[in-house]
Amino acid sequence: MIKIEEYRGHIRNWKALCRELGVDGTLSRAERERAILEQAYRAWGTEMGNHIYGMFALAIRDEEQQRLFCLRDQFGTKPFYYYVTADGRLLYGTTIQKILEQPGFVKELNEEMLQIYLSLTYVAGEDTFFKGVKKLMPGRYLIWQDGELTIGRYWRPEFHPDESRSLEDWAEEIHETLKSIMPEVKDEDETAESFLSGGVDSSYVLAMSDAQMTDSCGYEEERFDESRLAAETARLLGRRNSRCLITPEDYFAAVPWVMYHMEQPLGDASAIVFAIACRATAEHTKLCYSGEGSDEFFGGYNMYRNAERYGDNLKTFYVGNTNIMKEEEKKRILRNYDENVLPIHLVREIYEETEGLDPLTKMSDVDIQIWLEGDIYLNVDKMSTAAGLEIRMPLTDLRIFDIASRIPAKYKVDGEQNKIAFRTAASKVLPEEIAFRKKLGFIVPIRVWMADDRYNQDVREKLGSEAAARFFNLEEINAIFADYQAGNSDNWRKIWTIYTFLVWYEEYFIKR
Numbered sequence: 001m002i003k004i005e006e007y008r009g010h011i012r013n014w015k016a017l018c019r020e021l022g023v024d025g026t027l028s029r030a031e032r033e034r035a036i037l038e039q040a041y042r043a044w045g046t047e048m049g050n051h052i053y054g055m056f057a058l059a060i061r062d063e064e065q066q067r068l069f070c071l072r073d074q075f076g077t078k079p080f081y082y083y084v085t086a087d088g089r090l091l092y093g094t095t096i097q098k099i100l101e102q103p104g105f106v107k108e109l110n111e112e113m114l115q116i117y118l119s120l121t122y123v124a125g126e127d128t129f130f131k132g133v134k135k136l137m138p139g140r141y142l143i144w145q146d147g148e149l150t151i152g153r154y155w156r157p158e159f160h161p162d163e164s165r166s167l168e169d170w171a172e173e174i175h176e177t178l179k180s181i182m183p184e185v186k187d188e189d190e191t192a193e194s195f196l197s198g199g200v201d202s203s204y205v206l207a208m209s210d211a212q213m214t215d216s217c218g219y220e221e222e223r224f225d226e227s228r229l230a231a232e233t234a235r236l237l238g239r240r241n242s243r244c245l246i247t248p249e250d251y252f253a254a255v256p257w258v259m260y261h262m263e264q265p266l267g268d269a270s271a272i273v274f275a276i277a278c279r280a281t282a283e284h285t286k287l288c289y290s291g292e293g294s295d296e297f298f299g300g301y302n303m304y305r306n307a308e309r310y311g312d313n314l315k316t317f318y319v320g321n322t323n324i325m326k327e328e329e330k331k332r333i334l335r336n337y338d339e340n341v342l343p344i345h346l347v348r349e350i351y352e353e354t355e356g357l358d359p360l361t362k363m364s365d366v367d368i369q370i371w372l373e374g375d376i377y378l379n380v381d382k383m384s385t386a387a388g389l390e391i392r393m394p395l396t397d398l399r400i401f402d403i404a405s406r407i408p409a410k411y412k413v414d415g416e417q418n419k420i421a422f423r424t425a426a427s428k429v430l431p432e433e434i435a436f437r438k439k440l441g442f443i444v445p446i447r448v449w450m451a452d453d454r455y456n457q458d459v460r461e462k463l464g465s466e467a468a469a470r471f472f473n474l475e476e477i478n479a480i481f482a483d484y485q486a487g488n489s490d491n492w493r494k495i496w497t498i499y500t501f502l503v504w505y506e507e508y509f510i511k512r
Contacts (some may be wrong), residue, residue, distance in 0.1 A: 009055045023036050057071070057073065070136060081134065128264060170403070193284075194211035194213075200434060212239055216243050217277045301418065307362075
């Protein structure tokens, strides 16, 4: 007997799989997807993930083999956690909360993770802040049989640059592939809205979709407010736009709620904005598109334009999109510092996998395997779920990645532009001023708000708390805060990362 014990996700190529596996395509989505997963396991076993396009994390009980089989999708869009108890039982689930609630779990802080977190601002790799709780990493499966745990890998990113094709060839393939994917992203009887910023990713997804309503965030501070660009994009494409105005009061009030539902601390300031946006959007829809994935696949970050300059030195320092604190600074501020716990250790295997490839590809691969799973997709999944909203990301797809994996670096970035091939594809349905608009990122005025004594009282309190004194040298972290308030705005991310950890710690180890 095969039984689906845990499943969260969305299968895009369900029609093809129903035909291939003999599943009744008229079943409800929930029944259909469970039937597909059962038959896929029977047909392909540990390789079943290679046949599924979409988002998934699941656990299957195989009574015949007397084993548990767990699987996570190729990019880690849905989380999966596991924990082995002292008496040799496996606890598992798509949330840490489920594991915390089960008999045999012992809640202990994994303090080593704080050292990694202070550099990366997110929880990278397989370990978590809960001692013994591990993530099943993307593209992996887990087998639990006869009390033995086996982790296998069914997929890894591979890159094979093809220099024989033109920029227009690549743009055409991107565009035609996305055109074929969009009808799979939702069923015909579903209605979706679309998150919209001022950038090309969300604009391209919107232009290729049938969404009639768009959802954007804005601020009173004009220099941070992209919502006007979003509203204009919506107007040009003949869609409606809903704007959520976020005040500093709203922002700081949401932090404890976000850290609790995130289950791990996350120092990405845009996560708070995204959470507020999800809650606002869930008031009028239960399904929304979002544009994550293309930056990492197609060379979207400004730092990628420096890849050639970094050369082979990358493997000595590049650990992903963020690296805000160096080791000397962490030695000063942490009460317990271990010289053997270094972020660079998390990416050694990735550099071994990309040996001989160009520097841009190496940087992209690090971000695809570490940053996307640990920050971007975690944020999307946790905040949308907490708000009661389902988010689907059309650009995060194996077929889109396959194209990106073959595009040479020269069609991804140059001295002036990033995401060249992707933007060229987007220009087929977007005005050039939108398709080639400079990347702004998900801007948040937190660097201004946190320096304002009207809003930063909780930050001040946390930096002087007993909890802070347990982990940090208070004089050192408050000196960083004072330097930030004196005008060194570069320090805002350091303070925010410390603060979010302390808020999370309070939620999980003081209040509960």
